[in-house]
Amino acid sequence: MTYQRRTKDQLAALVAKDIFDGATVNLGIGMPTLVANHLPAGREVVLHSENGILGIGPAPANGNEDFDLINAGKQAVTLLSGGAFFHHADSFAMMRGGHLDICVLGAFQVSATGDLANWHTGDPDAVPAVGGAMDLAVGAKQAWVMMDLLDKRGNSKIVERCSYPLTAAACVKRIYTDFATFECAPEGLILRDKVEGLELGELEDLLALRQRGLYSLEP
């Protein structure tokens, strides 16, 4: 049987569907930013940006950009009615003090038990940059990862143990990928759902974890 991997937009829609009404959410740079475009109508979600914004609205029309009003990826954004600006110490108090319900992050690697590596490949020639990743990973009530399951070489980014430098240990609760969605637990990975037509055995081959026979939440 054949299967179709989820597109980035399908993945974003899947994440968005799980964000509850009234949630305060931080969307990381890159793919997670797409989630904002898929929040279900009628659900009020407050988007936080580390540079001091609550209540981010849609992207401005071309020509209406105000570069004093940007998100963490330095893209121009808008502010919803009810939104607020605040300084960095307040913004990171929100992040570090457990005031954000959900953060959605990209990742280089995630371990089956929820260790996250998303800031540095450790390559000595790479300029390292951490930004707010470590604060979000430990501080948000729930950290979700959204990523392609496989890297460019076809290796699983869900690993037994992260080989890249850690962002934080045992912090990821859920991993949304183009093949399947997982929960991270101290005892290992739990399969939440997978794309239609993908056999469990095929998925386990892709993951190449010691743990076979994934416990599944799927009916």
Added chain:
Amino acid sequence: MIDKVIDDAVQALARVKDGATVLIGGFGGAGVPNELIDALIAQGAKDLTMVSNNAGSSEIGLAALLKAGRVRKVICSFPRQADSYVFDELYRGRKVELELVPQGNLAERLRAAGAGIGAFFTRTGFGTELARGKEIREIDGQGYVLEFPIHGDLALVKAEKGDRWGNLTYRKAARNFGPVMATAATLTVASVHEILELGELDPEHVITPSVFVDHIVKIARVPIAPSGSRKDAAKP
């Protein structure tokens, strides 16, 4: 009479010495006090430790200070940007030292400096290489890392409006590190686009109260370019 308004930004920086730690506001291109950085370049202090969220892009602002060879060490959270080639080259050539700090630790270390806090324990960075060599403690079953304040000899802050006492307001997300850095330095210099009479700033809306500010300099408003934008964040 108190009058913190000064016409010449270079004169406001007269006391800055070689080896100073300089806190510079901004996030990407928003809130970077480019005109004050230009004044610091003209003033001539060198061997500086530059504390800012980023490390500049293209050749303006932070990048101009780096390019002028005035910076010995950079303390920041996110030096890598699409057009951060000035920093990248200095870093790879080992011509500038980098202390990479998680952004929340950067903000809190500055806040601690401004609030007279000797050090604090934080969960951020625990168990990572950015906590290597640092004191750790278990509190209620959770690992914490001891972090120390970052005091500035100078803070350069971009604000929106001010008055002669030094009260400041900011504009949108250009506020970012400004109010925190203003509290954390021996000498705080702010640029503003408008200087108002005392009482014209609504006291309920003052963001940085006058006590934290030493000089304010009026600058012309120039359009903020999307400098610091990432290539992959380009708008469609």
